[in-house]
Amino acid sequence: MERAMTLTRGIGFGELVAQRAKTGQLAVATENKIEMQKFGFHYGSFKAVHDVTMVMPSNRVTAIIGPSGCGKSTLLRSINRMHDATTGARAEGQLRLDGSNVYDADVDSVLLRRRVGMVFQRPNPFQLSIFENVAYGLRVLGIRNRKTLAERVEQSLRRAALWDEVKDRLHSSYGTALSGGQQQRLCIARTIATNPEVILMDEPCSALDPIASLKIEDLIYDLREQFTIVIVTHNMQQAARVSDITAFMLMNREKHYGELVESGPTDKLFTAPTDKRTEDYISGQFG
């Protein structure tokens, strides 16, 4: 948290990233976890995302940034097929997880979501005890052994940096009774409890105050050692602070669909963008 605090004090993106690279310990380069190839997404006749081609490496944080309505949430949610229940939603092109297309007909979306977990914009703990919130995903997987459950819950809460704050009231307090920032960390603990391979985060800090946001950011930064993380944010500083790869999306003004402008290593995208539109956006000239 101290690290993140110092990073926020009015310094440019370049310095920010350089500083981060020094303090953070990047693991060795790994393979591509998620690959999108000419991927598009429709809601009925409305095309939300058009022709996205990019890769998201494993054990890295990939940030998707862009102004409101550019399709970044849609793209994120399409990775674990959260849109399946929406009538008229359909994908085109390829979205591969470990090399196999998640939109193949034989892929079961329930099993996919056990590999690709998700944290939402607003903290949404269940109206259950703190313990049961974290144990929920484990129970879904059929784990009934009380000792195993207790161990996994403690481990997850520790990883989510929430254990010390809630260890005395695991069973007596409802998840919904925690503060906003604690609720979001609880949601993260709930997601990592089942050991997914990928964690999707849809603007996880947008409903939180700055201090709570920093705690979450620190957490994200630590979690990438074990998980591949994809985060949507419209806070550019946040993207610069937490991500290794950044993708910039923009709404096409003529066709009204979201498209990928460019994606690449975060330090490069923020210091030397190749596209004029990216440069305009990160220098605050629009959006």
Place this chain on the structure above:
Amino acid sequence: MDKYNYRRRKITDQIMRNLTAVATGCAVIPLIAIIGYVLTIGAGAMSWSFFTDVYQPPSNAVVSEITGEEPAYDPNDPFAGIADAPSEDPNAPVDPADNVYNAAPRGGVLHGILGTLMIAGIGLLLALPIGIFAGIYLSEYRDERYATIVRFCCDVLSGSPSIVAGVTIYVLVVLQTKQFSAFAGSIALAILMIPIVTRTTEEMLKLVPETMREAARGLGAPTWYSTFTVVLPAALPGIVTGVMLAFARGAGETAPLILTVLGSNIISTDIFKPMAALPLLTYRYTESPYPGENTQAWGAAFVLMMLVLIMNILVRVATRRTGGNSR
């Protein structure tokens, strides 16, 4: 000066406010009047034996008063005792207290209380699983074309007169089994309860925020699992209200019971035989020539209201949950 029609706006607002207040008052007056009337008149029938005793023919009162003997209780002959009433001199002036029509009400409605609890309770047991599962289907597994038809049928059914359910069950069950029975009444009441339970369950489930379902879905939970562990518990207080409404509706129905349950003067626990019920007692006592029984009709109505109220409170206490701020 009055550039923005300030005065007119203010007056219009005032008129509208008063109109709505008057309308609200009009809506509440009948409710208060009914409760007050039932309370004041029904109180005359209240006594300990009213809750612990079953039907007692009024004529026995006279017999026992005159002879000083305990009347022989014969549930199959409500007129037992009348012929036995001694009268030495037919022309002697009759003491008004000896007049059967002026006799104080005797007996109670215990058989009606137990009957109503059993008939409406079994009806609710029949209606609950069907209603709640149908509600879950309508809200969670929407297949819009089928759902529209089901919803329309529910609305028609809940708006149709209860006697229709009574006649239907009379033809389908009572005539087939050649036996009036409490169970036939329960089926008729279940028919009236199902649409209420279905629609409330659906509406309450729809009020549960979509983010709850998303959270469960994001953890790899199948729809049935998230429905029973997250969505249904969150909607429970609302569903309980609907279930209590259904119970109240069923407990208060008279018409379908006349055609199915028939009524009884004794405590019966055989659900395949006729049984007593509070609305039936209320109905029959209102028609009775004895003023004492007329008072007991109000008493029975009062007990019915209290029964529904107590059930309501008990269920609410039982399902109340502590903690949590999302509600």
